[in-house]
Amino acid sequence: MKAILNKCEKADFDYISSVLDSYFSLTDDKELKRLLSVSEADPAAMKSMIALMDKQIRYYASSDVAYLTRLVFSDEPGVSADELVQDVCDKLKVNIKMGGSVEAKLERLVAATVEKELSSKSPEDLAKAFEKMGIAETKRELIMQHLKANGKVAILPIVMEILGPKITLGIIETIIVTLIAQIIGREAAKQLIKELLKRNPWINALGPILWLLSGTWLAIDLQGPAFRKTIPITLYLGIVALRDGTVDASDAAS
Structure with a gap:
């Protein structure tokens, strides 16, 4: 998903972040919000934010058990x-x-x-x-x-x-x-x-x-x-x- 996320604008990222936000998940929502807040002025933060957003999207497409299993045995735990x-x-x-x-x-x-x-x-x-x-x-x-x-x-x-x-x-x-x-x-x-x-x-x-x-x-x-x-x-x-x-x-x- 990274290639298409790279085409997103600020309003797009705001929307995706709001949908991803959850208190009951294995995702790092706090870090995503932090990166989002500085990404426009910091290319490195933008790159990190896109990578984290991609990871979180693919996490939600996977069950927690499957995600944790892949996390142990793979660098790409999400689907x-x-x-x-x-x-x-x-x-x-x-x-x-x-x-x-x-x-x-x-x-x-x-x-x-x-x-x-x-x-x-x-x-x-x-x-x-x-x-x-x-x-x-x-x-x-x-x-x-x-x-x-x-x-x-x-x-x-x-x-x-x-x-x-x-x-x-x-x-x-x-x-x-x-x-x-x-x-x-x-x-x-x-x-x-x-x-x-x-x-x-x-x-x-x-x-x-x-x-x-x-x-x-x-x-x-x-x-x-x-x-x-x-x-x-x-x-x-x-x-x-x-x-x-x-x-x-x-x-x-x-």
Whole structure:
């Protein structure tokens, strides 16, 4: 996870640190907070903070017993980044190609999660959701016409083609942040929502609701202690991964 953590900004680190914080774990939260407080002015502290953050993320993807066992016999006691991404995919019930870099896997995870959400809605519900977000009527009509003409197809590539990468990334962020808010609580996600709207000023502020999640997520138990940390962080890092490149939306249908 270090490569993608290196792309994070201060607000990203603040969020990840807040999710990792726990009184009941084998992690060094106090040291992480100390490093975070000085990391902007100290490159060495930044490097140490990223290493510790990476270690803590992978710790939460492992049971305490397994972690302690690996700690005795290995320099890398936490699960691998690949295992972490696969575990989150399994929990969210999405399938992605597992080849390539961790960054590529994170991008695919986010794209597949968003595709699952979009495909669970009817064209009419999608039109209403896009309208609330501030998508122009002409663009909404193009998307709906394409969906009605082609039946059940991957939606994200269509959205990308019609709206372009910038708006599509805003939609992806909105859906992912809303899902994260469902897991960690809307109060805890306030700063995330603030940063989302700052990066995407075209999105209409919808009061307490950014995106009305479909019932497809209600059947998934996202409340396990570890998954309350690993899923929000992994999805968020997927958003970070997408910021500096074009979304390969075709992977969402894989």
